[in-house]
Amino acid sequence: xxxxxxxxxxxxxxxxxxxxxxxxxxxxxxxxxxxxxxxxxxxxxxxxxxxxxxxxxxxxxxxxxxxxxxxxxxxxxxxxxxxxxxxxxxxxxxxxxxxxxxxxxxxxxxxxxxxxxxxxxxxxxxxxxxxxxxxxxxxxxxxxxxxxxxxxxxxxxxxxxxxxxxxxxxxxxxxxxxxxxxxxxxxxxxxxxxxxxxxxxxxxxxxxxxxxxxxxxxxxxxxxxxxxxxxxxxxxxxxxxxxxxxxxxxxxxxxxxxxxxxxxxxxxxxxxxxxxxxxxxxxxxxxxxxxxxxxxxxxxxxxxxxxxxxxxxxxxxxxxxxxxxxxxxxxxxxxxxxxxxxxxxxxxxxxxxxxxxxxxxxxxxxxxxxxxxxxxxxxxxxxxxxxxxxxxxxxxxxxxxxxxxxxxxxxxxxxxxxxxxxxxxxxxxxxxxxxxxxxxxxxxxxxxxxxxxxxxxxxxxxxx
Numbered sequence: 001x002x003x004x005x006x007x008x009x010x011x012x013x014x015x016x017x018x019x020x021x022x023x024x025x026x027x028x029x030x031x032x033x034x035x036x037x038x039x040x041x042x043x044x045x046x047x048x049x050x051x052x053x054x055x056x057x058x059x060x061x062x063x064x065x066x067x068x069x070x071x072x073x074x075x076x077x078x079x080x081x082x083x084x085x086x087x088x089x090x091x092x093x094x095x096x097x098x099x100x101x102x103x104x105x106x107x108x109x110x111x112x113x114x115x116x117x118x119x120x121x122x123x124x125x126x127x128x129x130x131x132x133x134x135x136x137x138x139x140x141x142x143x144x145x146x147x148x149x150x151x152x153x154x155x156x157x158x159x160x161x162x163x164x165x166x167x168x169x170x171x172x173x174x175x176x177x178x179x180x181x182x183x184x185x186x187x188x189x190x191x192x193x194x195x196x197x198x199x200x201x202x203x204x205x206x207x208x209x210x211x212x213x214x215x216x217x218x219x220x221x222x223x224x225x226x227x228x229x230x231x232x233x234x235x236x237x238x239x240x241x242x243x244x245x246x247x248x249x250x251x252x253x254x255x256x257x258x259x260x261x262x263x264x265x266x267x268x269x270x271x272x273x274x275x276x277x278x279x280x281x282x283x284x285x286x287x288x289x290x291x292x293x294x295x296x297x298x299x300x301x302x303x304x305x306x307x308x309x310x311x312x313x314x315x316x317x318x319x320x321x322x323x324x325x326x327x328x329x330x331x332x333x334x335x336x337x338x339x340x341x342x343x344x345x346x347x348x349x350x351x352x353x354x355x356x357x358x359x360x361x362x363x364x365x366x367x368x369x370x371x372x373x374x375x376x377x378x379x380x381x382x383x384x385x386x387x388x389x390x391x392x393x394x395x396x397x398x399x400x401x402x403x404x405x406x407x408x409x410x411x412x413x414x415x416x417x418x419x420x421x422x423x424x425x426x427x428x429x430x431x432x433x434x435x436x437x438x439x440x441x442x443x444x445x446x447x448x449x450x451x452x453x454x455x456x457x458x459x460x461x462x463x464x
Contacts, residue, residue, distance in 0.1 A: 005061045020068060029082065029096060032446065037086040037426035039076055046077060079426060081303075084446040087455060088428035090240070090268050090294075093444035094302040097358035102302065105353050112350035115336035122336045125352025128359070132293060133309035136273050137266075138286030145290075145309035145316065146342045147351040151267030154292040154308035156189040157316065157343055159232065161290065162261035163193060164319035166231035175223050176232035177201045179211040179246055181239040181432075183265055209395060209432070211235065211246045213254055220258050233260045237282050237291075238269025241430045241439070243378075243401030245269060248284030255289075264288040267306070268443075269399050271298035274368045277375055281398055295355055298400075299367060300445040305354050316342045370445045374400035377442045377452050384456045385440075390463045394437075402440045406463060409436040418462035425455045 009017065053074060081091040111117035112125070125147060133143035148154045159176070167174045174195060178186050180202050187200045201223065203216040220230045233255045235246040248264060255262035264285045270293030272278030273285070285291060288311070295305040310316055321341040340346045359367075381402040386393045390411070393404050406412040412429065416438055419427050429438045442452065 017064060020064070024068065024072065025096075025099070032080075032082050033084060034424075035080055035083045036423040037083040037088075038079055038420065038423060049073060049077060082444075082446070083424075083426075084444055084448060084451045085425040085455065086444065087440050087442060087447070087452075088426045089439075089441055090297045090443050092294075092296045092298070092302070093300045093446055094296075095300050095358045095445070097361050098301045098305070098354045101353040101357035102304075105349055105351075110350055112348050113340035113346055114338045118350055119336060121350035121352065122339075124356045125339070125350060126336060128352045128355045129307065129309060132307055133291075136271060137288075137291050137293065137309055138273070139288075139291070139309060139311050142313075143309060143311050144313045144337070145307060146339055147355075148306040148308060148343065149304050150296065150306035151183070151265070151292050151294045152185040152188065152306075153344065154267070154294075154306050155183070155185045155263075155265060156192055157308050157320065158263045158290040158292060158310075159186070159189045159193050161310065161316050161319040162232045162263060163195075165315050166259075166261055167229060171195070171229075171231075173227065173229040174232075175199050175201050175228045175230050176234065177203055177216055177219065177230070177260075178234045179203055179236055179239070180205050181209055181241055181244065182234060182236050183240050183267065186234055186265065209239065209242055209244045211251065213247055213250045216251075217254055217258075220254075220260070230258060230260055232263060233258075234263045234265055235284075235288075237264050237266035237285055238272075238399050238401075240268065241432055241437070242395055242403050243268065243397060243399040243441070244395065245281050245398045248282060249287070250284070252284050252287035261289045262287065264291045267292050267294040268297050270294070271367070272371055272375070272399055274364065275372050275375065278371065278399070297443060298371065299355070300370065300443075301354060301358065305351065313337070313342065320344065371400075374442050374447070377447065377449060378402050378440075380449065381440055381442070381452050381456060384453075385459070388460055388463050391459070394435075400442045402442070403437050404440070404459075405435055405437050411463075412436045412438060415459055415462040419455060419458040422454075422458055425451070425458060427455070 079086060082094055110121050112121060115122040129144045133139045133145060134141060163171050163174060176199060190200050201219055203211050203219060206212045223230050233251055235248050235251040237245050252262055266285060269282060273282050290308060290310045293307050295301040296303050320343055378397040378400045382393055382397050385391050385404045390406055391404050395403060406415055416427060416429055419425050427438055427440060429436050
């Protein structure tokens with residue numbers, strides 16, 4: 001065997017690799033407007049691809065061109081979350097500027113957990129968090145939080161903070177209250193945090209699928225009478241199934257009366273607060289103790305960007321903060337937080353640049369305009385669907401999701417299959433109160449009226 005390949009490429013090789021990958025990305029984005037949302041390959045070919053990629057790495061260096069071709073094949077057999085016709089979920093679209101920030105941050109490899117290691121990057125992250133907390137959500141000055149990998153991690157940290165603040169070290173008998181349409185990550189967070197399944201109390205929704213506040217009040221009273229310890233009320237600002245927003249103001253009132261921590265899961269809907277309509281529909285979220293909000297959804301960023309903001313971030317530190325003797329020589333940076341003290345991770349990248357760079361390069365107004373467009377498109381879709389024979393639209397859109405069903409589940413399934421067979425559009429369904437419901441989730445910055453109308457034309461063809 002000869003000398004091993006050096007782990008640092010020389011300048012020429014680094015540029016060759018970088019330009020080749022950049023060229024592939026730019027070429028993909030140039031054609032994304034006409035791309036298929038779903039790109040399945042035959043089962044036999046998929047099995048071959050899986051066998052190829054699941055094999056262990058080679059002992060000697062592989063040819064770069066061959067490796068890049070392999071990456072291209074892996075991406076081809078997938079849902080294309082950059083495609084404007086992917087309307088089956090909250091995918092965001094993945095902004096190019098954010099991807100560039102991720103590359104820059106990873107290549108420079110700065111340490112993002114402790115402020116002393118990279119105070120400039122910490123200031124970028126803290127500035128973005130304060131803007132989300134006060135400028136978007138509407139929490140008071142001094143509010144902040146932590147950037148996470150997504151809403152599930154944010155909901156877990158919120159639950160831990162609420163449990164610690166309201167129940168202390170002994171959380172026996174603690175109960176929390178969620179809508180029947182709450183995201184399952186809340187119940188999962190409760191399990192991970194050591195609470196039994198019986199601690200998660202599911203409050204029924206009303207006819208419009210919003211949490212029934214009166215029912216929640218009765219459940220809280222009954223639990224107190226039975227010796228349980230209610231501590232957390234979770235409202236959802238945009239259900240995953242339908243995009244419906246719970247009555248956040250009324251829930252804030254209830255939480256205040258009952259001395260409960262009020263958490264708003266706005267992973268999907270939070271950034272619609274940048275619009276006038278979004279502010280009206282999410283009124284009450286500014287009264288929450290904590291808010292989960294995902295930039296990879298309604299800020300159109302790539303996956304791996306989530307956030308938790310709190311009215312009092314010191315509670316987050318009290319619930320999560322521990323240290324080790326090996327950190328005895330680490331000093332604090334005045335005015336900047338140590339994110340290792342605020343969350344679950346001790347080693348992490350600086351995450352703020354993935355939000356900061358696109359906000360700097362595009363400006364907030366561009367995001368506000370795009371979000372307004374998505375609200376318009378959902379209302380347009382709902383109007384067209386309501387006018388189709390054999391189609392029911394049981395709930396109007398609160399945000400950017402329109403839902404519909406046919407006369408029975410079999411007919412609904414046929415419509416879904418017909419739409420997805422087209423390839424350019426991809427929809428998904430859910431089950432609500434015994435009915436199969438198709439979701440038309442409009443949340444890519446690339447989705448335009450023509451894409452939505454194409455989807456609706458396919459629905460019309462199949463509903464005849």
